[in-house]
Amino acid sequence: xxxxxxxxxxxxxxxxxxxxxxxxxxxxxxxxxxxxxxxxxxxxxxxxxxxxxxxxxxxxxxxxxxxxxxxxxxxxxxxxxxxxxxxxxxxxxxxxxxxxxxxxxxxxxxxxxxxxxxxxxxxxxxxxxxxxxxxxxxxxxxxxxxxxxxxxxxxxxxxxxxxxxxxxxxxxxxxxxxxxxxxxxxxxxxxxxxxxxxxxxxxxxxxxxxxxxxxxxxxxxxxxxxxxxxxxxxxxxxxxxxxxxxxxxxxxxxxxxxxxxxxxxxxxxxxxxxxxxxxxxxxxxxxxxxxxxxxxxxxxxxxxxxxxxxxxxxxxxxxxxxxxxxxxxxxxxxxxxxxxxxxxxxxxxxxxxxxxxxxxxxxxxxxxxxxxxxxxxxxxx
Amino acid sequence: xxxxxxxxxxxxxxxxxxxxxxxxxxxxxxxxxxxxxxxxxxxxxxxxxxxxxxxxxxxxxxxxxxxxxxxxxxxxxxxxxxxxxxxxxxxxxxxxxxxxxxxxxxxxxxxxxxxxxxxxxxxxxxxxxxxxxxxxxxxxxxxxxxxxxxxxxxxxxxxxxxxxxxxxxxxxxxxxxxxxxxxxxxxxxxxxxxxxxxxxxxxxxxxxxxxxxxxxxxxx
Numbered sequence: 263x264x265x266x267x268x269x270x271x272x273x274x275x276x277x278x279x280x281x282x283x284x285x286x287x288x289x290x291x292x293x294x295x296x297x298x299x300x301x302x303x304x305x306x307x308x309x310x311x312x313x314x315x316x317x318x319x320x321x322x323x324x325x326x327x328x329x330x331x332x333x334x335x336x337x338x339x340x341x342x343x344x345x346x347x348x349x350x351x352x353x354x355x356x357x358x359x360x361x362x363x364x365x366x367x368x369x370x371x372x373x374x375x376x377x378x379x380x381x382x383x384x385x386x387x388x389x390x391x392x393x394x395x396x397x398x399x400x401x402x403x404x405x406x407x408x409x410x411x412x413x414x415x416x417x418x419x420x421x422x423x424x425x426x427x428x429x430x431x432x433x434x435x436x437x438x439x440x441x442x443x444x445x446x447x448x449x450x451x452x453x454x455x456x457x458x459x460x461x462x463x464x465x466x467x468x469x470x471x472x473x474x475x476x477x478x479x480x481x482x483x484x485x486x487x488x489x490x491x492x493x494x495x496x497x498x499x500x501x502x503x504x505x506x507x508x509x510x511x512x513x514x515x516x517x518x519x520x521x522x523x524x525x526x527x528x529x530x531x532x533x534x535x536x537x538x539x540x541x542x543x544x545x546x547x548x549x550x551x552x553x554x555x556x557x558x559x560x561x562x563x564x565x566x567x568x569x570x571x572x573x574x575x576x577x578x579x580x581x582x583x584x585x586x587x588x589x590x591x592x593x594x595x596x597x598x599x600x601x602x603x604x605x606x607x608x609x610x611x612x613x614x615x616x617x618x619x620x621x622x623x624x625x626x627x628x629x630x631x632x633x634x635x636x637x638x639x640x641x642x643x
Numbered sequence: 644x645x646x647x648x649x650x651x652x653x654x655x656x657x658x659x660x661x662x663x664x665x666x667x668x669x670x671x672x673x674x675x676x677x678x679x680x681x682x683x684x685x686x687x688x689x690x691x692x693x694x695x696x697x698x699x700x701x702x703x704x705x706x707x708x709x710x711x712x713x714x715x716x717x718x719x720x721x722x723x724x725x726x727x728x729x730x731x732x733x734x735x736x737x738x739x740x741x742x743x744x745x746x747x748x749x750x751x752x753x754x755x756x757x758x759x760x761x762x763x764x765x766x767x768x769x770x771x772x773x774x775x776x777x778x779x780x781x782x783x784x785x786x787x788x789x790x791x792x793x794x795x796x797x798x799x800x801x802x803x804x805x806x807x808x809x810x811x812x813x814x815x816x817x818x819x820x821x822x823x824x825x826x827x828x829x830x831x832x833x834x835x836x837x838x839x840x841x842x843x844x845x846x847x848x849x850x851x852x853x854x855x856x857x858x859x860x861x862x863x
Contacts, residue, residue: 288850295853323857330806331825333799337706340719344694344701347726351693 286310295324477600479580479587486578489606492533492635493574493587497596503570503638505594510572519576519586521636529635530571532607572636573609583634590636601637609633678742685733693730700743701726703827704750710822711754713811721757725750740836747827748837751819758815809859817852824849 286307293299294307311318377383477485485491495502510523576586583600591598610633684692704725708718729749736745810818823829823837834849835842 289846292846292850320854320857323860324853326802327806327853327856327860328825330799330802331821332828334706334710334803334826336702337709337718339701339705339722340715343705343719343722343726344698346719346723347697347730348694350723350727351690351730 291321295321295328297325477602479584479600482583482587482600483578483580485600485602486583486632486634487630489609490603491583492601492603492607492637493590493598494601495590495594495596495598495636495638497594497638502594502596505596506570506572506636506638509590509593518582519574519589521590522573522575522633525571525573525635526610529573529607529609530569532605533569533571533603533635533637570638572638573633574636575631575633578630578632598636603635607635609635675741679738682733682736682742685730697726697729697746700746704746707747707750707822707827708754710807710810710826711751711815711818712758713807717757721753722750725753728753741833744829744833744836747823747829751823751837755815755819805860805863806856809856809863812859812862813852813855817848817855820845820848821852821856 290299290303290307294304299307311321482491495506497503506521507523510521574586574590576582587598587600678696681692681696685696701722705718705722708721708725709715712718712721725746729746732749736742810821813821820834820838823834824831829837831842831845834845838845840848
C-alpha cells in the first residue's frame with residue numbers, strides 16, 4: 263500500500279500567515295525547506311506536496327532562496343573600517359566604559375567639560391569672562407558717577423557748588439519737627455539723623471538754595487519739571503507738621519493736588535542736612551588752639567534735627583502749583599514757599615486716578631503730574 | 644574546503660590571498676572564554692583590546708549591514724557605528740547570551756534604526772553588491788560560501804543579484820529575520836534573542852518572510 267494513500271485527505275493550505283495541513287504545521291514546512299525534517303516526515307511532506315503542485319512550487323522556491331542566501335557568506339569589510347572605528351573611539355576615549363572592576367573609575371564624558379576644553383569653548387569662555395569683567399567695571403563706574411555730587415568742593419568736602427556760593431547763609435534752618443503720626447514719616451528723622459552722624463563733617467545744612475527773590479509759579483513749574491522744586495513750610499511749632507499729617511491722611515486723590523506721607527527714603531536722604539563747608543581762607547569755625555596743628559576741627563552741633571518731608575502731588579503747571587501753595591498755606595496755618603533745590607531729586611512717578619483716567623478730566627487739566635517734596639521746618643530757634 | 648584550482652587562481656593576486664586569510668579567521672570560532680577574557684580586558688582599561696575582540700567580527704557585521712541596506716558605503720558606516728556602540732556599551736553585556744549574538748543584536752538594531760528613521764527601504768540603492776574591480780574588497784563568493792548544487796557560477800551570480808534586489812523589496816523586519824536565519828545561520832533561539840521576540844513568533848515571521856521574498860522575486 264502506498265503510504266501516501268493514507269494522507270489523501272491531507273489538505274495543504276498556503277497563506278500569508280498560516281500554512282498547515284491536517285498533519286503539517288509551519289514548523290514542519292520550515293524544517294522541510296531547511297532540510298531538517300526527519301526522513302519519514304520528509305517523505306510524507308513530499309507525498310502531500312505531490313498532490314498540491316502549487317504549494318510545492320512555493321516550497322521549492324523557498325528552498326532555492328535559502329540556498330542562495332546561504333551562498334552569500336561573509337562580506338569582506340573595507341580595509342579602513344577598523345581604522346575608522348579606532349578613530350571614532352579615540353574621539354571619545356572616555357566612552358570606552360570601564361566598569362564593575364574594583365578600583366576602576368567608571369568614566370562618563372562630561373559634555374560641558376568637553377565643550378569648554380574645545381577650541382571654540384575656550385574662546386567663548388574667554389569672551390564671557392571679558393564681558394563679565396567689562397560689565398562689572400561699567401557697573402562700578404556707574405555707581406561712582408551716581409554718588410558723585412554735581413558740584414565739587416573747594417576744600418574736599420562733599421558740598422554742592424551752589425552752597426559754596428553762599429557759605430555763610432543760614433537760611434535753611436536745621437531745626438525740624440519730627441512730630442508726625444505716620445510711621446513712615448516717623449522713621450524719617452531717624453534715617454536723616456543716621457546720615458548726619460555718619461558724616462565726617464560737623465554742622466549740617468539742608469541742600470536748598472537761598473532764594474534772593476521769591477520763586478514765581480512759572481519758575482516753580484520749570485523747576486518742578488527738572489526735579490529741583492520743593493515746598494518749605496515754616497511753622498512756629500509742631501502744629502504745621504501735625505496739620506500736614508492730617509492733610510496726608512485725608513487726601514484721597516480726588517482733588518487737583520494731594521499730600522502723601524509715604525516718602526521714599528532716597529528723598530529723605532537727599533534732603534538731609536549736609537556738612538557746612540569750611541572756609542579755608544578764614545579758618546575753621548572753631549579752631550583748635552592748643553597748638554596741635556589740628557586746625558580744621560569743627561564743632562559738631564547738637565541741635566541738628568533732620569527735616570520732616572512729605573510729597574505734594576500736583577500738575578506741573580504754574581496755576582496748579584500756585585493754587586496748591588495757597589491752599590496748603592491756608593490749611594497748615596503757616597507760610598509756605600517755593601524753594602529751589604541745588605540738585606535734582608528723583609521723585610516717584612505720580613500714578614493716581616487722574617493720571618490713569620486722564621480722558622475723564624477737563625482738557626485744561628491735562629498735563630504732566632509731578633511729586634514735589636514738602637519740607638517742614640520750625641523757625642522758633 | 645578550498646579547492647586546488649581556486650587556490651591557484653587566488654595566488655595570482657596576493658591581495659586576495661591576504662583577504663581570504665583575514666576573512667577566514669571568524670570561521671575559526673574563538674572559545675567563548677577567550678572572548679569573555681577580552682571583554683574583561685577592555686573593561687579593565689585595556690582599550691587596545693577592542694580591535695582584538697572585534698577584528699574577527701568585522702566581515703560578519705559588514706555582511707549583515709550590506710544585506711540590510713544594500714549599499715556598501717552606508718553599510719560601512721553602519722558597521723562602524725555598530726562596533727563603536729558595542730565597545731561603548733560593553734558594560735551592558737551581562738553574559739546571558741553568546742557575545743556573538745549580542746554583537747549581532749547591536750548591529751541589527753543599528754541597521755533597523757537607520758532604515759526606520761530614513762525610510763531607506765523606499766530609496767534603497769539597488770546597486771549590485773558584487774564588487775569586481777574594487778581593490779579593497781574581494782568578491783562575496785568565498786571558499787566558505789556554500790554554493791547551491793547544479794548551477795554555474797554565472798547563473799549563481801545572476802540569482803544572487805535578483806535575490807539581493809528582492810531582499811531590498813521586502814520590509815526591513817522580514818529582511819532581518821531572513822538574514823539572521825538563512826544568511827547568518829542563527830538558530831531560532833538566537834534570532835528570538837536578537838529580535839526580542841518569542842521563538843514561536845520567529846517561526847511564524849520566518850515563514851511569512853520567505854513567502855514575501857518569493858513574491859518579491861516573482862515580481863522582478
